[in-house]
Amino acid sequence: MAEMKKVATRDSYGAALAELGAEHKDLVVLDADLAGATKTAVFKKAFPDRHFDFGIAEANMVSAAAGMSTAGLVPFASSFAMFAAGRAFEQVRNSIGYPHLNVKIGATHGGISVGEDGASHQCCEDFALMRSIPGMTVICPADDVEAKAAVKAAYEMNGPVYLRFGRLAVPVFHSEDYKFQIGKGEILKDGTDVAIIANGLLTYEAIQAGEILAEAGINAMIINMATIKPLDEELVLEAAKKCGKVITCEEHSVIGGLGEAVCSLLSEKLPTPVRRIGVNDEFGHSGPAVALLKQFGLCADHIVEVAKEFCGK
Amino acid sequence: MTSNEKKQLQITACKVRMGVIESTYGAKAGHPGGSLSAAEVFTYLYFKEMNIDPKNPKWEDRDRFVLSKGHTAPGLYAALANRGFFPVEDLPTLRHIDSYLQGHPNMNTVPGVDMSTGSLGQGISTAVGMAMAAKYTGKTNRVYTLLGDGEIQEGQVWEACMSASHYKLDNLCVIVDNNGLQIDGNVADVLSPYPIVDKLVAFGFEVAAVDGHDLEALEAAFEQAKTVKGKPFAIVMNTVKGKGVSFMENDAGWHGKAPNDAEYEQAMNELKAQLAELEA
Ligand SMILES: Cc1ncc(C[n+]2csc(CCOP(=O)(O)OP(=O)(O)O)c2C)c(N)n1
Numbered sequence: 225m226a227e228m229k230k231v232a233t234r235d236s237y238g239a240a241l242a243e244l245g246a247e248h249k250d251l252v253v254l255d256a257d258l259a260g261a262t263k264t265a266v267f268k269k270a271f272p273d274r275h276f277d278f279g280i281a282e283a284n285m286v287s288a289a290a291g292m293s294t295a296g297l298v299p300f301a302s303s304f305a306m307f308a309a310g311r312a313f314e315q316v317r318n319s320i321g322y323p324h325l326n327v328k329i330g331a332t333h334g335g336i337s338v339g340e341d342g343a344s345h346q347c348c349e350d351f352a353l354m355r356s357i358p359g360m361t362v363i364c365p366a367d368d369v370e371a372k373a374a375v376k377a378a379y380e381m382n383g384p385v386y387l388r389f390g391r392l393a394v395p396v397f398h399s400e401d402y403k404f405q406i407g408k409g410e411i412l413k414d415g416t417d418v419a420i421i422a423n424g425l426l427t428y429e430a431i432q433a434g435e436i437l438a439e440a441g442i443n444a445m446i447i448n449m450a451t452i453k454p455l456d457e458e459l460v461l462e463a464a465k466k467c468g469k470v471i472t473c474e475e476h477s478v479i480g481g482l483g484e485a486v487c488s489l490l491s492e493k494l495p496t497p498v499r500r501i502g503v504n505d506e507f508g509h510s511g512p513a514v515a516l517l518k519q520f521g522l523c524a525d526h527i528v529e530v531a532k533e534f535c536g537k
Numbered sequence: 538m539t540s541n542e543k544k545q546l547q548i549t550a551c552k553v554r555m556g557v558i559e560s561t562y563g564a565k566a567g568h569p570g571g572s573l574s575a576a577e578v579f580t581y582l583y584f585k586e587m588n589i590d591p592k593n594p595k596w597e598d599r600d601r602f603v604l605s606k607g608h609t610a611p612g613l614y615a616a617l618a619n620r621g622f623f624p625v626e627d628l629p630t631l632r633h634i635d636s637y638l639q640g641h642p643n644m645n646t647v648p649g650v651d652m653s654t655g656s657l658g659q660g661i662s663t664a665v666g667m668a669m670a671a672k673y674t675g676k677t678n679r680v681y682t683l684l685g686d687g688e689i690q691e692g693q694v695w696e697a698c699m700s701a702s703h704y705k706l707d708n709l710c711v712i713v714d715n716n717g718l719q720i721d722g723n724v725a726d727v728l729s730p731y732p733i734v735d736k737l738v739a740f741g742f743e744v745a746a747v748d749g750h751d752l753e754a755l756e757a758a759f760e761q762a763k764t765v766k767g768k769p770f771a772i773v774m775n776t777v778k779g780k781g782v783s784f785m786e787n788d789a790g791w792h793g794k795a796p797n798d799a800e801y802e803q804a805m806n807e808l809k810a811q812l813a814e815l816e817a
């Protein structure tokens with residue numbers, strides 16, 4: 225098989241903003257001294273009068289974005305996930321969430337694949353934080369095509385959205401005609417033995433795991449669940465009913481993210497055994513991204529291992 | 538302003554004070570102290586300064602006001618009610634279950650409230666965002682925000698000040714209610730933010746220091762603000778916390794406490810006497 229094209233979803237974020245910005249004058253982009261890293265520099269270059277740098281002051285940036293939205297602008301406030309969701313949590317909650325304002329938070333450098341910067345910058349708690357805010361939509365796209373579509377969908381919907389992007393270049397597996405819809409999961413492979421529900425860069429790993437499992441005689445259903453909130457409950461229930469076993473995969477703590485959202489739903493509506501693959505309540509550390517992902521079990525091989533044990537094979 | 542105009546505003550400020558007492562008494566909770574210290578500035582803003590329309594509270598081109606010190610909602614609500622945004626009779630429902638008059642301002646339930654606030658330090662940033670948006674969209678409306686002298690201990694306030702001067706927000710007017718008190722006591726003893734004027738000047742503001750109970754001084758400061766170009770303006774108002782109700786004045790204990798029956802009677806009697814004197 226030919227080597228797949230790889231793109232970091234943070235690059236997709238910058239590119240999508242620049243594209244949307246050309247059509248929509250009300251779209252403005254805010255940064256906190258990280259325009260180069262969040263890739264919004266592309267937008268800044270194209271529309272300098274619509275890019276506002278707030279310096280290293282995320283709290284102020286997030287609240288200012290809220291103020292801008294009350295005047296009809298659609299601000300995309302950008303920073304690393306650690307600082308957008310972490311440092312500015314209470315500003316997101318009170319300035320944006322409580323008044324339910326039309327602000328989009330573009331959080332790059334999510335998860336441990338940040339790599340060499342280490343634990344201080346590897347945010348594995350953002351889904352948990354953002355999911356807990358009433359009315360907040362939380363999305364973690366899997367590849368370049370989906371990330372661009374998610375930025376567009378976030379712009380088009382009215383209300384607060386948290387978008388999580390990655391630093392590491394990951395395979396682009398969606399075709400250009402892929403139709404993304406907020407709140408809808410995507411069945412990438414049908415199956416009957418175990419349902420593997422993933423998001424972010426774990427989705428491609430799940431696809432690969434599905435192929436390896438097929439060779440071992442396990443027919444896995446593979447689902448891409450980019451929207452963590454609102455969760456596509458119908459699809460999760462359908463998958464659980466059909467397979468009787470569910471594995472969740474995310475580059476996030478097993479506490480509070482996709483895994484927990486799926487468990488909450490299933491335990492109330494259709495009790496089903498679940499295995500959660502994620503960061504197991506620990507901090508990350510420095511290292512090359514791919515090596516770290518392997519070390520933390522966030523890779524196809526580990527998904528295969530868990531699935532085999534789960535299916536008793 | 539003419540002496541008649543001044544008298545009218547003084548009468549309104551007194552009615553705003555009565556609204557503060559009525560609402561906090563009705564709520565059996567709330568924050569009278571910092572509402573009373575800002576009664577004149579609430580009155581001046583809503584009855585003289587701001588370009589607003591009570592019949593069309595969401596009018597796009599209106600001036601904006603952000604109560605960054607959101608706990609003094611009773612003062613803001615009393616001004617809004619007297620200005621005709623909603624019935625004065627509703628004030629005593631403050632903080633009641635299912636009342637639209639939430640304990641802290643809610644822009645989605647209270648007509649005339651431009652931003653939901655309550656968490657100190659955030660309001661000024663949202664005002665910065667509004668002022669930046671007005672500049673970007675070419676609108677000429679102005680943005681006002683009121684902070685407490687305790688509130689300015691929040692680091693975010695100074696982030697906001699930095700961005701206000703960096704973006705040359707001459708459409709922004711930051712007001713600090715320097716009443717000297719916060720919850721734990723004297724601002725100077727808790728964690729001194731002084732000298733406030735010098736700090737704001739150092740952050741790139743043009744600043745007027747005024748007596749916050751003197752309507753003519755407030756007028757001069759707000760007029761001066763409009764002449765300044767290329768930088769934000771700040772008004773540091775020296776005030777008396779609890780102003781207008783003798784037993785509440787200069788007492789940190791009245792920061793967040795409602796009057797009981799006897800205290801309500803006394804407070805209203807004092808304010809009624811002041812009103813009668815003004816109307817005489
Ligand atoms: C971030 C935050 N921390 C703490 C509080 C609790 N609180 C409410 S009012 C107040 C004191 C405010 O004092 P000041 O700013 O001087 O207001 P004023 O004297 O005008 O009432 C505090 C600490 C809050 N609302 N927000």
Ligand SMILES: [Mg+2]
Binds near residue numbers: 687715
């Ligand atoms: Mg004070």
